[in-house]
Amino acid sequence: MKQFPFQFKIISTAIATLCMTGSVQAGGFALNEQNASGAGVAYAGKAAIGEDASAAWFNPASMSRLKERQVVLGGHYIDLNGEVNNEGSTAAPGRPLGSSTGEFGDEGYIPNFHLVIPFNDRINFGLSVATPFGLKTDFQPNWYGRFQGVTSDIKSVNINPSASYKVNEQWSVGAGVSAQKLDAKLSSQINYAPFGGTEGLTTIAGDGWGYGFNLGVMGQVTPATRVGVAYRSSIEQDLEGNVTFENVAPAVAGLFANSELTSKIRLPASLAISSVTELTPKWQLLTDATWTEWSTIQKLDFQRQNAPAGAAPLTVQDYEWKNSWRFAVGGIYKYSDTINLKAGMAYDITPVPDERRKVRLPDEDRITFAVGSQYKFDKATTFDVAFQYVMPNKAKIDSTEGNPAAGQQTRVLGTAEGDAFIISGQVSYKF
Numbered sequence: 211m212k213q214f215p216f217q218f219k220i221i222s223t224a225i226a227t228l229c230m231t232g233s234v235q236a237g238g239f240a241l242n243e244q245n246a247s248g249a250g251v252a253y254a255g256k257a258a259i260g261e262d263a264s265a266a267w268f269n270p271a272s273m274s275r276l277k278e279r280q281v282v283l284g285g286h287y288i289d290l291n292g293e294v295n296n297e298g299s300t301a302a303p304g305r306p307l308g309s310s311t312g313e314f315g316d317e318g319y320i321p322n323f324h325l326v327i328p329f330n331d332r333i334n335f336g337l338s339v340a341t342p343f344g345l346k347t348d349f350q351p352n353w354y355g356r357f358q359g360v361t362s363d364i365k366s367v368n369i370n371p372s373a374s375y376k377v378n379e380q381w382s383v384g385a386g387v388s389a390q391k392l393d394a395k396l397s398s399q400i401n402y403a404p405f406g407g408t409e410g411l412t413t414i415a416g417d418g419w420g421y422g423f424n425l426g427v428m429g430q431v432t433p434a435t436r437v438g439v440a441y442r443s444s445i446e447q448d449l450e451g452n453v454t455f456e457n458v459a460p461a462v463a464g465l466f467a468n469s470e471l472t473s474k475i476r477l478p479a480s481l482a483i484s485s486v487t488e489l490t491p492k493w494q495l496l497t498d499a500t501w502t503e504w505s506t507i508q509k510l511d512f513q514r515q516n517a518p519a520g521a522a523p524l525t526v527q528d529y530e531w532k533n534s535w536r537f538a539v540g541g542i543y544k545y546s547d548t549i550n551l552k553a554g555m556a557y558d559i560t561p562v563p564d565e566r567r568k569v570r571l572p573d574e575d576r577i578t579f580a581v582g583s584q585y586k587f588d589k590a591t592t593f594d595v596a597f598q599y600v601m602p603n604k605a606k607i608d609s610t611e612g613n614p615a616a617g618q619q620t621r622v623l624g625t626a627e628g629d630a631f632i633i634s635g636q637v638s639y640k641f
Contacts, residue, residue, distance in 0.1 A: 554579075
């Protein structure tokens with residue numbers, strides 16, 4: 211039987227789908243928003259600053275700078291606005307092209323929690339609960355690219371206990387382990403016109419757990435400059451889920467039958483190199499370069515489980531992502547004993563090759579501008595607020611999907627453009 215590459219993406223692709231929201235924050239589908247104190251400098255210096263308990267996530271070695279027990283509670287509101295402008299797309303056989311408005315975007319919320327507890331003068335323990343991948347995008351169900359994607363909803367939770375060891379007054383090391391839960395839900399339309407029907411919605415949903423580790427080192431290389439290097443391992447996710455079909459044409463009920471599914475995806479490793487330099491008693495300069503191993507996303511497969519006899523097999527998707535870099539620079543100005551002012555800028559390089567850019571992933575290089583402030587309310591309590599504006603480059607899309615022999619082929623030809631606003635806040639409390 212011929213494979214019918216009808217319009218659904220494997221859960222792995224659903225993860226990548228988040229890039230339409232996540233891509234305006236970090237390359238690929240990673241999210242930097244794990245604290246608000248770093249958001250104000252566009253996460254420059256993140257592996258070296260050790261400013262609060264969120265150090266447990268960004269570089270466990272930098273926890274050694276904390277001398278008291280501390281908890282951090284933070285949250286981020288993200289508003290993505292974007293659209294894919296039609297520049298000659300073709301309709302599915304037997305169906306109208308649909309709405310020429312390819313608006314996408316949604317609102318998202320990212321919470322995070324961090325805790326650091328000193329054990330003695332050399333050893334600190336930490337715990338982070340973070341959201342390294344996530345958010346949501348929505349197209350209208352009648353838009354012209356609906357057969358290549360409508361809705362994507364990705365959620366992740368990473369539980370990361372860690373420890374640091376202060377080797378001497380200049381150097382510290384740290385390590386942690388991660389347990390990561392991943393949930394994905396994705397929908398798109400299917401064309402039943404060649405089989406005597408119209409069209410209907412197909413939805414893939416799945417989840418799984420994966421495990422990894424992180425390592426870090428931090429050193430005071432000069433009296434004024436501190437550096438940090440943090441490595442986070444790849445995590446292989448074994449996902450289980452199901453696919454469902456609505457409004458199926460009776461003639462192909464066996465082909466488009468609901469079933470269980472499985473898939474594997476290896477989420478990328480990353481390496482961050484950061485510095486913090488005391489320029490004057492009032493000014494700090496922060497830098498960061500982060501490499502991410504996006505080449506783990508190459509060819510993705512999704513297998514039906516317990517499918518009825520005659521059900522169409524799923525197709526392998528080729529992505530061929532490449533490794534990428536993110537660069538950031540920022541500054542902190544000590545306005546007073548209680549107020550710090552922050553600003554920063556970052557440049558993200560997309561891991562997505564131009565020829566592999568999908569409707570669900572119109573990812574391109576982007577620039578982030580950030581400002582923030584920190585207010586020390588008293589000896590125990592500190593508040594941080596930050597604002598980021600993310601400006602991606604326009605992304606050209608020329609995506610053809612579906613088997614023409616099965617009447618499923620569609621082509622989306624257009625340009626994606628948009629921006630995002632991120633508002634972050636957190637409270638840090640020593641106890």
